[in-house]
Amino acid sequence: MADARASRRRESIEALLLAAIGGIGLIMGARALRPAQVVPARPPSVEPPLGGWPRIAEHADGVVRYTLQAKLDPASHEIDGHGTITLKNSSSIALNDLRLHLYLNAFKNDRTVFRRARVGGFRGDRSRGAGYIDIRRLSLAGEDLWPKREWIDHRGDTPQDPHTPNTAPIVEGAPDDQTDVRIPLPKPLPAGESITLEVDFHDRLPEVTERTGYEGSFHFAGQWFPKLARLEKDGRWASFPFHHLAEFYADYGSFDVTLDVPETFTIGASGPVVSSKVEAGRRIERHVIDDVHDFAWTAWDRFVAREQRIEGVLVRFLAPPGYGAAIDREALAVEHALRDKNARFGAYPYPVLTVVHPPDDADEAGGMEYPTLITTGGPWWPNHGLHEIEGVTIHELGHQWFYGLVGTHEVEWPAGDEGFNSYADELALGTLFGRGSGVTLGPLQLSTEMLAVRGVDASFDEPIFQPAHRFASGRSYGGRVYGATAAVLLTLRRTFGAAKLDTAMGVWTRKFRFQHPGPEDFFAVLGEHVGADCEAAARTAFSTPFSYDVYAESLSSEKDRGPVGYFDGKDGRVKKEPEDAARWKSSAWIGRRGALDLPVDVELRFADGSRTRRTIRFGAPAYAVAPAPPMIGADVAAIALGVPVAADTQPSQQSPSNGTWYRLDADGPTQLVAVIVDPDHKLLVDRDRLDNFASLSNGRGGAPIARERSLAWIGVLTRLVGP
Amino acid sequence: MTGAAHAAAPASARRRPDALVLVFVVEVLIAWVLAAPWSETLARTVGAHPDGDRVAFWHPGGLLLVDLAERLRGVLSALVAATSIGLAVFALASVFVLGAWTAAIDDPGRPLRAAIARGAEVFWRLLVLGVVSGFAACVVAALLGIIPAWGISVRLADWDPRAALFLISLPLLVSAVFIAAILAAADLARARVVRHDMSLLAALAILRDRRAVWSQLVASAPRWLASIGLLGWGAAISSHSLSVTTIFLSHQAIAFARVALRGSVLARALRLAGARAAASGIE
């Protein structure tokens, strides 16, 4: 009996011990994968140019003024709107017509430019319920101009206002598109004069698709009002239909919008609330904001709101119930990003920011930017090593500069906002998460630069700086505009100097605040603040169908045994035997494909463990027939081992290179065993990094880590299915 | 075998180190064969880097991984297919190994050769048992776990996600307990087949003996927990920058310990099968 009791006790202890081993193991495993605690970094220090930063405009030259009232019926998902729209003719000539964008009509039927565009896979589910905007009245001094409207179908040479030359058709035939409309004026509007139109309009929101619409009682009103096209300085209207891949472009101005929703709904909208009341079961909120070029709002009866002052900005977070941890992550990202972007790109000028986290089933409304209002998205749980919530928050906040404050043409030059902003993301994410900016799982650190790198060889080598609708597909657009732009700018920053690039981007965002600059303005800033060769590289990378690859082709290293063989001298023929001289003749062959001319770092490794680095330049490719270089020349540049060699950045006529290859000679007392091109991964535009190294052992060492890990992991599987 | 012999030398995994080592060696060999295409492919792509393949996996930022994924895009599905087929074949063969191993544990005095012969004898019964219990586990997982959890999650779409997760996890937990019971009962049935040479139906009669299933479950649970927890130890070890040899030895030690834990669970089942059988006079 006592024996049985003893054995039972022994078994209990054993079970406890085993459970403890298991429990501790689970905790240790979880800890090994647990992401590090992150805190907002201090603002980066960015060097102003000689003479200081350009003056930052305090206000935009207001061209438009919207005073609107909007009443939401959440049951029918309709908005009744009315109010006034004022336009100042800021161009140099008299205007004969107006142009309005009725973006909501992109979702009216399946014949619109938006829905006809063959973009392959891209955000914007076409099967979702339709929506539209109707203008019921558009009157000028009592006269309704709406009956005289002319829809512009962008098919070609339809008679147009002489000030608005036709752009090439961007999709074949779209007669049913009603996103771009021309309103002839009864009499010309002289330069510098203003007119005020009275407008009544009615929206039926689509099911949430591509940034706007409803899902249940959640409503997001983006592009919900008749919006004046941007009036260029020369009197042309920036005319375009709403294309699936494109975004928007408009003049700066002021918005005074009164929103009217059921009392139980919470509102989020651009600009600060100036008055708020509840009346007869309705919540009525007035938002007023200047110096912006758009206005969006949302209303939902299930929002949980949190307000927090961050870096002097009153930030309002709206999220579904239970998303407190997501708000925490978004607040941290906003704090970090405001510090980062204020320092880099000039201070955020508005008093408020609204961060909307749409419900899960309305995620198409997430990840979008409007002035002082951004939408995010992502799961509700706390930081788990995947940084998508921080990534999307930082990205959308960055748009306050790249599209908001620098009002580039998002249709003609999508890289100017999405691409530049993706570059800014990398800088901010890098200081927040280090090299694990995308994923941090234990020792695995994946940078969001992976996306930039993928963008470089996404689909086609299309020029990056081209209109959104010119891209072959949504995939190519996404890869080139977001990924490749960031990859090019990061490459320029790493090869031509981080400080200089930071200065140039700082000048760009400060000088052109509240302006509408274009690509040529950008190249000029690069040329002035970084240098002519950086500007040239940027022009090649952005404006030509570039493709770029550097690689280590091979290396050789042989003992130099002195003169060997028969030599004819004064005293007749002498036979020289090999000596056992302790010198090596070594060379590495480096290749380049593509025309991009960048400084390329090369690391040479020697048998005695020493390493040396050189920076080489291939120059412009010399594919054309050129006089052959002398067969023997100053082509052998021995590298003094162990002594840092000054960068030979200018390939000379005698350089053993013709623009496609470069031979690096490294003769010395020790054998050259390996060469690594671009060891620090500066060249994000490089299409393949697996061809960037070569070694004498040529992989005979195998892949020990791969061998160990694959054995361990497959061992787990054999145990699973094993006896 | 007589009941007296069993009583004299109770079933114990520890008393059959030869069988334990053999099972471990078989598993490692199979894993090594199945892992070879993976490590060989990686050696060909990143092996020439002077810093070794560490650079491909653990270089902060992971840029080489992008190029690696691109390079291996066509190869990856072939590797996965080869590994899957290999694992399926091994799963079948392991039924025989299981029978032999159980027979060896059953009687510490039984020579290995005899145990292997016994493994061959009971192969078909254990195979059917494995298939039946696996199928039963899947049915329970679907009926008690996944379908109710899905049904709840659809109805809770508007709930606070934390409360919804709690409710959704309830049926999953309940089904996990039932699946564990099925696995425990399957081990008991295996033990009865091997020890008493029972027919499948007779062996499955153990399902009526809820106390036996329960005590097998109670005995197995800490061993299963330890076995899963050891994977956490393995992950923790590889997250430190130790030498490849040290990590290799630690991982293989863990793999060996997990095989030993399985042996201990089998020995438990055999002891229970014996005791119960004697009591109810089935023998």
Ligand SMILES: [Zn+2]
């Ligand atoms: Zn964006």
